[in-house]
Amino acid sequence: MPYLQILPLTLTLLVFLVAPVGLIGVVSFWDYTEFNLIPDFVWTNYRELFESRVTYSIYLSTLKFTALTWVFTTLIGFTVAYFLAFHVRTLRWQITLFLICTIPFWTSNIIRMIAWIPVLGRHGLINEALLGSGLVDTPQEWLLYSDFAVVLAFVHLYTLFMVVPIFNSMMRIDRAVIEAAYDAGAGPWRTIRHVVLPLCKPGIAIGSIFIVTLVMSDYVTVQMMSGGQSASVAVAMNNKRALLQYPAAAADAVVLLGVVLLMVVGLMRIVNVRKEL
Amino acid sequence: MHDHARRGIGFYLLAAFFVLFVVFLYGPMFGVVILSFQGPDGGLTFPMNGFSFRWFANLFEEQMVGDFKSAFLRSFGLAIIVMLLTVIFSLAAGLAFRRPFRGASIVFYLTVASLIVPSILITLGIGLMFDQLGIESNWYSSGLGAHLTWTLPFGLLIMFAVFNRFDPAYEEAARDLGASSWQVLRHVLLPIIGPSLVGVGLFGFTLSFDEFARTLMAAGVNNTLPLEIFGMTTNATTPVLYALGTVTTGVSFLIIGLSLAIISVVQRRRLRHGSDAGRGMV
Numbered sequence: 001m002p003y004l005q006i007l008p009l010t011l012t013l014l015v016f017l018v019a020p021v022g023l024i025g026v027v028s029f030w031d032y033t034e035f036n037l038i039p040d041f042v043w044t045n046y047r048e049l050f051e052s053r054v055t056y057s058i059y060l061s062t063l064k065f066t067a068l069t070w071v072f073t074t075l076i077g078f079t080v081a082y083f084l085a086f087h088v089r090t091l092r093w094q095i096t097l098f099l100i101c102t103i104p105f106w107t108s109n110i111i112r113m114i115a116w117i118p119v120l121g122r123h124g125l126i127n128e129a130l131l132g133s134g135l136v137d138t139p140q141e142w143l144l145y146s147d148f149a150v151v152l153a154f155v156h157l158y159t160l161f162m163v164v165p166i167f168n169s170m171m172r173i174d175r176a177v178i179e180a181a182y183d184a185g186a187g188p189w190r191t192i193r194h195v196v197l198p199l200c201k202p203g204i205a206i207g208s209i210f211i212v213t214l215v216m217s218d219y220v221t222v223q224m225m226s227g228g229q230s231a232s233v234a235v236a237m238n239n240k241r242a243l244l245q246y247p248a249a250a251a252d253a254v255v256l257l258g259v260v261l262l263m264v265v266g267l268m269r270i271v272n273v274r275k276e277l
Numbered sequence: 278m279h280d281h282a283r284r285g286i287g288f289y290l291l292a293a294f295f296v297l298f299v300v301f302l303y304g305p306m307f308g309v310v311i312l313s314f315q316g317p318d319g320g321l322t323f324p325m326n327g328f329s330f331r332w333f334a335n336l337f338e339e340q341m342v343g344d345f346k347s348a349f350l351r352s353f354g355l356a357i358i359v360m361l362l363t364v365i366f367s368l369a370a371g372l373a374f375r376r377p378f379r380g381a382s383i384v385f386y387l388t389v390a391s392l393i394v395p396s397i398l399i400t401l402g403i404g405l406m407f408d409q410l411g412i413e414s415n416w417y418s419s420g421l422g423a424h425l426t427w428t429l430p431f432g433l434l435i436m437f438a439v440f441n442r443f444d445p446a447y448e449e450a451a452r453d454l455g456a457s458s459w460q461v462l463r464h465v466l467l468p469i470i471g472p473s474l475v476g477v478g479l480f481g482f483t484l485s486f487d488e489f490a491r492t493l494m495a496a497g498v499n500n501t502l503p504l505e506i507f508g509m510t511t512n513a514t515t516p517v518l519y520a521l522g523t524v525t526t527g528v529s530f531l532i533i534g535l536s537l538a539i540i541s542v543v544q545r546r547r548l549r550h551g552s553d554a555g556r557g558m559v
Contacts, residue, residue, distance in 0.1 A: 001373075002372075002373035002374075002376065002378040002381075003373075003378070005369040005370060005372050005373035006369070006370045006373045006374075006384050007369075008362075008365070008366040008369060008370075009366045009367070009369070009370040009384070009388070009429055009433065010370075010384055010387070012366065012422065012425050012426070012429060013387050013388065013391055013426065013429070015422060016399070016403060016422035016423060016425060016426050017387070017390065017391050017394065017399065017426050018387070019402075019406060020398070020399060020401075020402025020403045020405065020406045021394060021398055021399075021402050023402055023405055023406050023409070024398060024401060024402045024405065027405060037409075076298060079291065079294055080294070080295055080298050082291065083291040083292065083294065083295045084295075087287070087288050087291055087292070097295070099537070100299060101298075101299070101302070103530075103533055104302050104303070104306075106479065106480075106483035106484075106487075106529055106532075106533050107306075107483070107487065107525075107526050107529040107530070108486075108487040108503060108506070108522075108525055108526065108529065109487060109489060109503075110487075110489060110503050110506050110507055110510070111306075111309070111506065111521075111522040111525055111526055112305070112306065114309065114506075114510060114518060114519070114522055115305035115306045115308060115309045115522070116305050117321060117322070118305075118308045118309070118312055118321065118322045118323060119304075119305050119308060121321070121322055123320075123322040124322055124323075125308070125322075125323060128323070156301065156302070156305075159298075188287060209393060213392075213393045213394075213395055216395060217395025217396050217397045217398070217490070218490070219396075219397055219490060219493060220489050220490065220493075220507060224507070224510060233397075234395070234397040237397055237401065238397070238493070238494075241401060241404075241494060246405055249401060250401070250405070253395075253397065253398045253401055253402075256395055256397070256398070257394065257395060257398055260393070260394075260395055261393075264393055
């Protein structure tokens with residue numbers, strides 16, 4: 001019976017996850033010409049990837065986006081979750097405010113990015129305000145289509161992935177533990193630092209896994225918010241695909257998968273995912 | 278928090294931070310909604326240059342940049358299919374996981390892997406696979422599969438959360454009264470976890486309707502709505518882009534509102550009938 005019940009899920013994942021990823025692994029060793037792919041076993045795709053300096057600068061840029069996004073989403077996510085879990089007193093309000101944070105997650109990412117154009121653009125609200133107040137003489141070009149805009153969009157889109165698991169961790173903290181810390185003479189800061197934060201580690205770890213995998217493999221945010229000026233691993237990969245250099249793109253994908261999995265395995269050591277649900 | 282009687286300064290600082298966060302989340306979208314009513318000569322930024330429905334009308338005209346209507350219908354249909362499959366597959370798998378079985382942890386890790394494998398690999402891999410097999414990529418084949426790799430993990434994880442909090446005593450009582458396993462499912466289990474299933478459906482629909490990252494190279498020749506919008510961003514110079522954003526977000530909000538309404542109606546009805554089923558499953 002259980003096997004019949006898991007069959008649809010398992011079959012779907014075998015066909016659309018395992019097989020495609022396996023195929024990428026295989027194709028990464030193939031050879032190619034301008035027009036077609038040649039089944040083979042060559043290391044040239046990997047060699048070219050590792051010998052190119054561009055690869056390293058692209059990875060560096062992607063890691064930079066990931067690190068910055070992680071820092072901001074963690075700080076904001078922790079603060080928001082802390083407010084919801086410890087300062088909002090009734091469950092009804094907690095659920096309401098939590099839903100307010102969650103709803104944008106169910107709307108389109110692309111449109112949420114487009115929404116920054118009238119704010120950050122050359123004639124956007126911020127530039128108009130800056131010009132109007134006389135703080136600057138010319139519109140600030142770095143607001144939109146820049147690395148700044150990319151990180152801003154990531155934080156805007158993905159902070160929720162931090163709020164939810166951290167909030168979940170916080171709601172499980174026995175309030176008596178907090179009381180005990182206060183009774184023992186710890187102030188709010190020390191209580192957060194030595195009681196709340198350690199108990200939230202699993203939540204932060206789960207949030208971090210989301211942030212790392214989403215940002216490391218992002219294509220559309222970098223492409224849109226940098227106006228095509230910044231690079232990311234996925235953007236490079238898609239460029240190779242557009243040139244029909246599938247084996248090169250596949251080798252790139254395998255390396256990306258390796259890097260992401262290393263980071264995730266590191267984070268998984270902090271947390272037992274199934275226990276957290 | 279140790280002082281239950283009075284709100285300290287900490288509360289007000291944190292509340293202010295929270296309000297700022299909400300403004301950050303929703304503010305830009307408000308701008309888009311307002312600007313989509315831009316007058317006929319209005320541009321992509323403030324100020325408003327009159328007021329009109331011109332850009333909405335534009336969406337439904339044929340000669341527009343991109344083909345909004347069929348992309349919308351395609352995405353809507355796909356989202357419905359993904360929603361139904363996600364609910365059914367996740368529920369079935371969730372039921373299986375309530376008792377240990379051989380290979381359970383493999384399936385579990387496979388599902389988690391589906392969530393954390395970079396989307397770009399899924400879309401590249403599926404596109405490549407269909408290409409190599411000589412099957413034409415399409416939204417209802419390769420696209421559907423790609424979306425399921427994203428929605429099923431959410432569905433299964435929600436089912437885990439539900440069953441972790443589910444008291445099997447209800448089912449045992451039903452079985453003791455002679456209910457068959459189908460009757461237990463139909464009359465005991467489903468009514469109790471119904472609201473959670475609506476939640477799974479909500480995830481299935483919205484995640485599919487807005488999905489971009491896993492669709493990019495797997496949708497085939499006919500664009501889904503997010504792909505169409507992405508294509509438009511590079512060449513649209515009029516507020517028609519915002520009108521599209523307003524309509525799409527409106528649809529998302531409609532679905533979210535509908536789901537939340539169903540959930541709350543079911544819960545309220547339960548309270549009225551004095552049943553405590555489903556409590557503690559917030």
